[in-house]
Amino acid sequence: MRDDLVQLGIFHLFSVSGLHLFALLAGLIWLTDRLRIPKEAAEWALIALLPLLPLLLGGGAGIVRAVWLSEIRLVTARMRLPLSRLDGFSLVLMGNLALQPYILHTFGGQLTYLLAGALYLLPPGPRLKLNLQLGLIGLPVILAHTFRFHLLQVLFNWLLVPVFELAVMPLVLVTLIFPDGPWTGPLERGLQLGEQSLHALTTLPGDVIFGAVPTGLAVLGVGVVLLSLARRQKRWLIGWLVAAWLVANVHPQWRVTLFDVGQGDAILIEAPFKQAAVLVDTGGRGFGTVREPPAKRAIVNYLHARGLNHLDILVLTHADADHVGDAGLLTQLMPVRRLVTTTLAANHRYILAAKAGQVVSHTPLLAPATLTVGPLKLKVVAPESADAKEKNADSLVLYGKIDKYFWLLRGTRTGRWGARSRH
Missing domain, CATH: 3.60.15.10 (Ribonuclease Z/Hydroxyacylglutathione hydrolase-like)
Structure with a gap:
């Protein structure tokens, strides 16, 4: 299934995965409010339990980032600390680098912090436009690691990411905690059907084998994309794409x-x-x-x-x-x-x-x-x-x-x- 997701370019599931955590936390706070549990007690309980989530969901870069961002938000709210969202993001990145110095040398680490950071910097707008912007920002990193992209990946992310983030991931988490619930069988069948559907999507045209983009050129590409979006200069992005394709594909020697x-x-x-x-x-x-x-x-x-x-x-x-x-x-x-x-x-x-x-x-x-x-x-x-x-x-x-x-x-x-x- 992961191979299918990579071919379709649905990298948000790995890089910004963790957004479902915020929806889950909001749901838990709503539930505790309906049960008349004091909000302060509920939030302190979440602060204590959140660090255990990576043990259940795996220690991927996206999960670790989401857990600690949630932790900082809750602590900041409870203690009334003057920290902005970007401050919290920076603290999480520095902490992750202290514990895993090579996290930004991995594909998952690069994408999760690049795209999550971009979410704080990009102006609000329609979700499809935001997916397009995130796809462009992550493109140089994706080409450096997978050597390919899908022409329909923005559409796939727009359609499928909400399903994973707001439905599949929270249900899987609940099933991990309560494995004998009546929803386990239907969820498993639904996941199998979803996997078959994703594999069917890989047969659609649009998979482009681009070639390997060197690391330095990929870093330059991220900067070019950010400047192009900020100044609305498409020709810079087009120029980088042409240069990257020539480097990756023009091989004059045997x-x-x-x-x-x-x-x-x-x-x-x-x-x-x-x-x-x-x-x-x-x-x-x-x-x-x-x-x-x-x-x-x-x-x-x-x-x-x-x-x-x-x-x-x-x-x-x-x-x-x-x-x-x-x-x-x-x-x-x-x-x-x-x-x-x-x-x-x-x-x-x-x-x-x-x-x-x-x-x-x-x-x-x-x-x-x-x-x-x-x-x-x-x-x-x-x-x-x-x-x-x-x-x-x-x-x-x-x-x-x-x-x-x-x-x-x-x-x-x-x-x-x-x-x-x-x-």
């Missing part, structure tokens, strides 16, 4: 990247100016499963960071799990224009799983065919026939010139990193 996928291989070949992107093998989970396999955590994230929204060719050298076991996962996450395998491996379950993803065409190859895409030409050296008795003997071997070097890419373990020479 590049060969070797991914750490454990025992198997995963080698990405990039031609200058995105003329070709070829991945040889994907790695796999032949020796156990992990929550974030390298095909998702490393390969797809890296492709997005390079501004690549598809692969021109995916070469699966042979049907061993440690080389192509995650090919099915990769083609679910990344469109592939052409899948290349040997003739013998074409009907293996790992290859069929890859073909079931976002694959346009599949080409079985044997030597002496030539694999050509853009300026890249790789000759198929082996296998010469489809009568191999075991998978390693059926492995594709590719040879060709990449930039100034000649590379021999062998899928079998004896040549796991390939070889290169000038001759």
Whole structure:
């Protein structure tokens, strides 16, 4: 579900999550008032109990910020201290930095304090306009960490954040405290339906793979967006977006990247100016499963960071799990224009799983065919026939010139990193 929220750009749920806490506190104070519990006693009880909430809801940056902002507001009101809302926000930020000095080096920490601080500075206005402004302010940080944004994310935040903040989150909190309530079953079914609906939304067009924006440029971007909103100068924002896109997407050199996928291989070949992107093998989970396999955590994230929204060719050298076991996962996450395998491996379950993803065409190859895409030409050296008795003997071997070097890419373990020479 978190992956779906990230793809849709609904970052307010993580960054400004905690706004539901203020609604919950207001509801509790209203309830204690109706029960004729003295307001002073109710507020002192909340002051005592609030620090326990991160233990129930998790210690995320958004929750910690919201809890301590609520704590400061209640204490300020009770003791009549002359603190403004911005003063309280600054105290919470300084306290969080004292306890977690690297909080502003994390994605959640950066967004929660940036967007929550912006809420204090932005003038009041329609909620849709406010969502648009928050989306623009957070955009440089989002691009620096996720390398993508959704064209409909402002609309998604406008529609869905109130549902989460004012309904789902408070109900989940109440369920944590009273797990046997009659609402638990309907809430669980509602959450499952909501998760299915969110996943369906990810199929809508509008997901833009932008590429990685360097940290310094992202910090500059936040300043540019704030100045653009303050002075209503759109051209500054447009200028920053153009500069950021050029930095993230203009790659004038050849590049060969070797991914750490454990025992198997995963080698990405990039031609200058995105003329070709070829991945040889994907790695796999032949020796156990992990929550974030390298095909998702490393390969797809890296492709997005390079501004690549598809692969021109995916070469699966042979049907061993440690080389192509995650090919099915990769083609679910990344469109592939052409899948290349040997003739013998074409009907293996790992290859069929890859073909079931976002694959346009599949080409079985044997030597002496030539694999050509853009300026890249790789000759198929082996296998010469489809009568191999075991998978390693059926492995594709590719040879060709990449930039100034000649590379021999062998899928079998004896040549796991390939070889290169000038001759």
